Amino acid sequence: MSVTDWFSLNKNIEGVLLDISGVLYNSDASGGKAIAGSVEAVKRLKASHLKVRFCTNESQHIRSHLVQRLQGLGFDVEAHEVFSPAPAACQLVKDRGLVPHLLVDDKILPEFDAFKDDEGKTPNCVVIGDAVERFTYQTLNDAFRVLIASEEPLLITLGIGKYYRESGELMMDVGPFTKALEYAADCKAEIVGKPSPSFFQAALKDMGVDSSKAIMIGDDIVNDVGGAQKCGMRGIQVRTGKFRPSDENHPEVKPDCYVDDLSDAVNRLLSCSSS
Structure with missing residues (x-):
């Protein structure tokens, strides 16, 4: 099934979960750089009818510092929208x-x-x-x-x-x-964190969205995509961040589709939703 066909069959999506590192930005010693088109893609998602949450396994920075970093890169992100493992473990x-x-x-x-x-x-x-x-x-x-x-x-x-x-x-x-x-x-x-079902379910509950009406977009085929699929969500893998071509032949996890980057996913998803 082509990416376009897949999106056209899934017009009932109400919520989107986004990974952060490798999807929104690439991290480095200086604080990181937004992936081309990702800032605008998040802005468009949040301006749509879709609910958005950010699910990350980031465990090198407290949530407030991570949010400050993202806001500094231009992203429209608030602390309450970010689910990270350290507060959950605490x-x-x-x-x-x-x-x-x-x-x-x-x-x-x-x-x-x-x-x-x-x-x-x-x-x-x-x-x-x-x-x-x-x-x-x-x-x-x-x-x-x-x-x-x-x-x-x-x-x-x-x-x-x-x-x-x-x-x-x-x-x-x-x-x-x-x-x-x-x-x-x-x-x-x-x-505690992806791919734990309870971690995904906490974000879904916060959005008030059933797993069957949610999509996870990530660069990790096992923890992002596979974990989401086991919870009943659709899983989309971007070809950015930690993605490697060998992921497309993974023996266990088969994403519902691949997209070039977050901007590509949002373009297709919003086009489908408005058609």
Whole structure:
């Protein structure tokens, strides 16, 4: 089925979920650069009848800083529209009355300020995110020791991505480090973020849109597209960000369609909706 045919058969779409990095902008050390046409594409989406939310596995920046970065690039984005894993993980840990051992980037530690009073207490779970330079043998071993000391080790991961693109280069994401701890501690991580169904469902609930009437647009074929499809949404993959030509032959995930970029997707979607 062609892209045009696919969109023409899906005029009942009411909500759109957008990934951020690799779809809206490409990140780099200077703060990133908007992908051509993406600022206008978001503006057009938000001016339409469609509801829009932003779902990201970003775990190197707190949500407010991420929103400031996007607004600085020209995007019409508000904090309440952005769903990121750190606040969700914090709420999960609080709800369960846990004491976390944090293996995350220093820049998102403010998201976990609620646990400052727990300093000195014995941790009973590990929260792992994309810790970048904090990933060392020592920090991973410290996390392993927390897990192995428990009869039922609990590992909470802010996503499970394999890699992402930054400054034009592919970088290892939190997934490989999570898998190492899973293997060493003989446990299964609880994912907060994409592709967790609960993460997508929180955004859908916030929009008041059923999964059958929603689309996820992302550059990650497994976590964005595959995760959305498992929740009953359509999944569209852009050929920007971490996309690689080999994605089009993925053995398990088959996107509902591919588009060149977000602008291409929005052009087709709005054209279909208004026809």
